[in-house]
Amino acid sequence: MPSKEATVAVLGATGAVGEQILRNLERRSFPVKELRLLASSRSAGKKVRFKGEEVEVQQASPEAFKGVDIALFSAGGSVSEAFAPEAVKRGAVVVDNTNAFRMDPKVPLIVPEVNAAEIGNHQGIIANPNCSxxxxxxxxxxxxxxxxxxxxxxxxxxxxxxxxxxxxxxxxxxxxxxxxxxxxxxxxxxxxxxxxxxxxxxxxxxxxxxxxxxxxxxxxxxxxxxxxxxxxxxxxxxxxxxxxxxxxxxxxxxxxxxxxxxxxxxxxxxxxxxxxxxxxxxxxxxxxxxxxxxxxxxxxxxxxxxxxxxxxxxxxxxxxxxxxxxxxxxxxxxxxxxxxx
Amino acid sequence: MPSKEATVAVLGATGAVGEQILRNLERRSFPVKELRLLASSRSAGKKVRFKGEEVEVQQASPEAFKGVDIALFSAGGSVSEAFAPEAVKRGAVVVDNTNAFRMDPKVPLIVPEVNAAEIGNHQGIIANPNCSxxxxxxxxxxxxxxxxxxxxxxxxxxxxxxxxxxxxxxxxxxxxxxxxxxxxxxxxxxxxxxxxxxxxxxxxxxxxxxxxxxxxxxxxxxxxxxxxxxxxxxxxxxxxxxxxxxxxxxxxxxxxxxxxxxxxxxxxxxxxxxxxxxxxxxxxxxxxxxxxxxxxxxxxxxxxxxxxxxxxxxxxxxxxxxxxxxxxxxxxxxxxxxxxx
CATH class of the missing domain: 3.30.360.10 (Dihydrodipicolinate Reductase; domain 2)
Known part of the structure; x- marks a missing residue:
């Protein structure tokens, strides 16, 4: 069970995976203190439901990660490459769902059932492997x-x-x-x-x-x-x-x-x-x-x-x-x- | 190139494979002297087109194979088991598309590109292998x-x-x-x-x-x-x-x-x-x-x-x-x- 509340950012909040991340946070009762939904300018302004409330999607920017504890990225590899270092610089831990950092030796590649012990070795970015x-x-x-x-x-x-x-x-x-x-x-x-x-x-x-x-x-x-x-x-x-x-x-x-x-x-x-x-x-x-x-x-x-x-x-x-x-x-x-x- | 004309029976003429057998006989200009379309009583009386003419489907019976040179079977394993010996008895060579005889040591299992030389070893029945x-x-x-x-x-x-x-x-x-x-x-x-x-x-x-x-x-x-x-x-x-x-x-x-x-x-x-x-x-x-x-x-x-x-x-x-x-x-x-x- 999670022990403390976290400010969570979801980058790519309006995509197929982003939507499932939100449903997962709800279903698994993730201890969300504050939720920031981020996306490209195209999706900014959209409203997305989370725990019964409407949350407005903001355009992703380096500043949007200020105060974020955990940032969940699933907006494509080039977006991850641009924003992950910015999020890390501002103190967030990035869990990246793209191919951008998976084979980077400094980035743990994690499936909790297999290698949860590696999570602690991160330097700000943790990669989610490919679905298959x-x-x-x-x-x-x-x-x-x-x-x-x-x-x-x-x-x-x-x-x-x-x-x-x-x-x-x-x-x-x-x-x-x-x-x-x-x-x-x-x-x-x-x-x-x-x-x-x-x-x-x-x-x-x-x-x-x-x-x-x-x-x-x-x-x-x-x-x-x-x-x-x-x-x-x-x-x-x-x-x-x-x-x-x-x-x-x-x-x-x-x-x-x-x-x-x-x-x-x-x-x-x-x-x-x-x-x-x-x-x-x-x-x-x-x-x-x-x-x-x-x-x-x-x-x-x-x-x-x-x-x-x-x-x-x-x-x-x-x-x-x-x-x-x-x-x-x-x-x-x-x-x-x-x-x- | 085929060298002589043959009387051909197609058993299971109204099924998915039977239909393709007819189209193949047409397309490949198979030397058909006479064509007999055979099926269960359910399909008997149906008319099927072959080389621009309507051919009536007859109910399969042992007698229907009299005078047949080549009988192409694709009406299910139990139908093949029942009729193949009858067709052979009447002088036909049966090319069977079901699983009934494939592993019978007396029956050649033929893919012409691989083992055409085995065709001559038949004792009346030749098996067509499984599609896969x-x-x-x-x-x-x-x-x-x-x-x-x-x-x-x-x-x-x-x-x-x-x-x-x-x-x-x-x-x-x-x-x-x-x-x-x-x-x-x-x-x-x-x-x-x-x-x-x-x-x-x-x-x-x-x-x-x-x-x-x-x-x-x-x-x-x-x-x-x-x-x-x-x-x-x-x-x-x-x-x-x-x-x-x-x-x-x-x-x-x-x-x-x-x-x-x-x-x-x-x-x-x-x-x-x-x-x-x-x-x-x-x-x-x-x-x-x-x-x-x-x-x-x-x-x-x-x-x-x-x-x-x-x-x-x-x-x-x-x-x-x-x-x-x-x-x-x-x-x-x-x-x-x-x-x-």
């Missing part, structure tokens, strides 16, 4: 602890909300167009800033971020690099294929791991079951397994389809689902903030 | 030949048309309901005959067939067993996770393989490029990769996102897409029939 990484490492943690973790091969089924509220709207509109037999408008997916856009409705797009030199996407390499950093263990081999699917909220992941030690399937199930933050939904014979429609709106990470590999003696397969806007972003950020107060 | 297997083995074949194939880890993104025309309609209707804020009707997905049905629209369901004892689904184990049989090589290790996604037509697969010999990425690209039946769409930097919406209606197997693994020295990742009703079913069946005439 967070839910995977929560599921990997009990395996890492009990059996050791050699390597991971993951294929993702990512919801469009990872690209923001406008992408959710695009999926909606494209679906409507397809049902009406009209040509879909394609403006955002797969990556807003790239030149080519494809229909995501009734499609699957094997690209969730820009390309890297090695033929992987940045999204895929985030899963590789962030997993090593969060566990503080460069020996974990991660291979990722990140794919966007026509789901609004909730990322799914097909995960194959090779563990270091032999295991019984029941031990693995028990390890998942005993882990705070994981809900095991694993009974294929009764058709029980996680699905994004069911995970949407929930804070936990859902694990199912747990089965011993038939090829590798220490291979294990499972399926992980979580709400990418909640545990994949807002919930994780607010959990970090809870550790700070 | 076909497109994968077409992509694996050039790798198997040039570099040897140790193991495969695949996660699928399967279209609802794999469950037939009614499932396509269900996705459509559920999407409409979701857009209108109404409760979706759930009657088919993930497996019609199982007790629980889930919404597939805007969801992902990690089950495409019934459960097996080992915690995998039958769909997943089909990929394991059929791959070994098609290559005639039990040493290939296959691990599959089969997932249904809200796509109407076109299965996608995220494939990781470990090859037996060292390779250069360019050699792999060249091997894909030189393989008949494969179209390489592989330029991530220019956002070129296969997608189901683009592959729908095409006969080929599309390969992209080809990249060397960063963990295993002989690991390779790629993405395979094909129209599950065409190369995954009808096209492959008609290709087999072409080898017969």
């Amino acid at each position: 990484t967070i839910q995977m490492v929560v599921a990997l943690k009990p395996l890492y602890d009990r059996f050791g973790l050699d390597r991971v091969i993951v294929s993702t089924y990512q919801a469009v909300s990872g690209s923001g509220a406008a992408a959710m709207e695009e999926l909606w509109e494209q679906s409507r167009s397809a049902l009406e037999g009209k040509e879909a408008v394609k403006e955002i997916m797969p990556v807003g800033k790239l030149p080519r856009h494809y229909q995501i409705a009734f499609n699957a797009i094997p690209q969730c971020d820009v390309a890297e030199e090695n033929g992987f996407t940045l999204e895929e390499m985030k899963m590789v690099r962030e997993t090593k950093k969060i566990f503080g263990d460069d020996s974990i081999g991660v291979t990722a294929t990140c794919v966007r699917v026509p789901v609004s909220r909730g990322h799914s992941e097909s995960v194959y791991v090779e563990l270091e030690r032999d295991f019984q399937l029941e031990e693995v199930r028990e390890a998942f079951q005993q882990t705070e933050g994981i809900i095991l939904q694993d009974d294929l014979h009764r058709q029980v397994y996680p699905m994004p429609l069911e995970a949407a709106g929930r804070d936990e990470v859902f694990v199912g389809r747990v089965r011993k590999d038939t090829v590798h003696p220490r291979g294990l397969n499972f399926w992980v689902v979580a709400d990418n806007l909640l545990k994949g972003a807002a919930t994780n950020a607010v959990q970090i903030a809870e550790h700070l107060v | 297997t076909i497109q994968m083995v077409v992509a694996l074949k050039p790798l198997y030949d040039r570099f040897g194939l140790d193991r495969v880890i695949v996660s699928t993104y399967q279209a609802v048309s794999g469950s037939g025309a009614a499932a396509m309609e269900e996705l459509w209707e559920q999407s409409r309901s979701a857009l209108e804020g109404k409760e979706a009707v759930k009657e088919i997905m993930p497996v019609g005959k199982l007790p629980r049905h889930y919404q597939i629209a805007f969801n992902a369901i990690p089950q495409c067939d019934v459960a097996e004892e080992n915690g995998f689904t039958l769909e997943e184990m089909k990929m394991v067993r059929e791959t070994k049989k098609i290559f005639g090589d039990d040493s290939i290790g296959v691990t599959a996770t089969c997932v249904r996604v809200p796509v109407s037509r076109g299965h996608s697969e995220s494939v990781y393989v470990e090859l037996e010999r060292d390779f250069q990425l360019e050699e792999v690209r060249e091997a894909f490029q030189q393989t008949e039946g494969i179209i390489l769409q592989d330029d991530l930097h220019r956002q070129v990769y296969p997608m189901p919406l683009e592959a729908a209606g095409r006969d080929e197997v599309f390969v992209g996102r080809v990249r060397k693994d960063t963990v295993h020295p002989r690991g390779l990742n790629f993405w395979v897409v094909a129209d599950n009703l065409l190369k995954g079913a009808a096209t492959n069946a008609v290709q087999i029939a072409e080898h017969l005439v």
Whole structure:
């Protein structure tokens, strides 16, 4: 339980994640002394509800962070780069939800279920990992602890909300167009800033971020690099294929791991079951397994389809689902903030 | 090129695959002497267009196969079990698109690009593999030949048309309901005959067939067993996770393989490029990769996102897409029939 009240700023308050941060602060009864909602000039002046009251959104500026204890950032990487140092200079601790500082060696990259102990090492900025990484490492943690973790091969089924509220709207509109037999408008997916856009409705797009030199996407390499950093263990081999699917909220992941030690399937199930933050939904014979429609709106990470590999003696397969806007972003950020107060 | 004309029967002529078989026979100018369209009593009397003429669907019966040279079956496993021996008894060669005979040692399991030479070994029945297997083995074949194939880890993104025309309609209707804020009707997905049905629209369901004892689904184990049989090589290790996604037509697969010999990425690209039946769409930097919406209606197997693994020295990742009703079913069946005439 948090022990003292804090002045909290939310930068990007009107975005898809920002909105979920506010709902999380309410739901988890975060001890907010004062709330400052910050955004670009475009959103300044808007009113947003918090605990039954209307709070006006202010334009972000360095001065707006004066007196702020905790600043939760989710307004894009360049905004974080501009304002995080200003907020820190004024005494705030920044919990940043963008990719700007994640791999900075001075910045702890935190998933509380995995490495809460690192939170204290911050120098003003704490990074929230990428959504697809967070839910995977929560599921990997009990395996890492009990059996050791050699390597991971993951294929993702990512919801469009990872690209923001406008992408959710695009999926909606494209679906409507397809049902009406009209040509879909394609403006955002797969990556807003790239030149080519494809229909995501009734499609699957094997690209969730820009390309890297090695033929992987940045999204895929985030899963590789962030997993090593969060566990503080460069020996974990991660291979990722990140794919966007026509789901609004909730990322799914097909995960194959090779563990270091032999295991019984029941031990693995028990390890998942005993882990705070994981809900095991694993009974294929009764058709029980996680699905994004069911995970949407929930804070936990859902694990199912747990089965011993038939090829590798220490291979294990499972399926992980979580709400990418909640545990994949807002919930994780607010959990970090809870550790700070 | 086919050398003689054949009397062809299509059993299941009014189904999603049956319809595509007819379109394929037309498009590929299959030398049809006489066409018999067969179905259950429910569909008997319906008229179906073929080469500009209306052909009446007859109720399937043993006698209906008299004089038939080639019978293309896609009306479900129990129908195949009942009628295939009858058709064979009357001199027909059956190309069966169901799971009924695939693992029967007396029945060749054929993907012409991989094992056309086995076609001659039939004793009246030739099996068409499962849709998700076909497109994968077409992509694996050039790798198997040039570099040897140790193991495969695949996660699928399967279209609802794999469950037939009614499932396509269900996705459509559920999407409409979701857009209108109404409760979706759930009657088919993930497996019609199982007790629980889930919404597939805007969801992902990690089950495409019934459960097996080992915690995998039958769909997943089909990929394991059929791959070994098609290559005639039990040493290939296959691990599959089969997932249904809200796509109407076109299965996608995220494939990781470990090859037996060292390779250069360019050699792999060249091997894909030189393989008949494969179209390489592989330029991530220019956002070129296969997608189901683009592959729908095409006969080929599309390969992209080809990249060397960063963990295993002989690991390779790629993405395979094909129209599950065409190369995954009808096209492959008609290709087999072409080898017969």
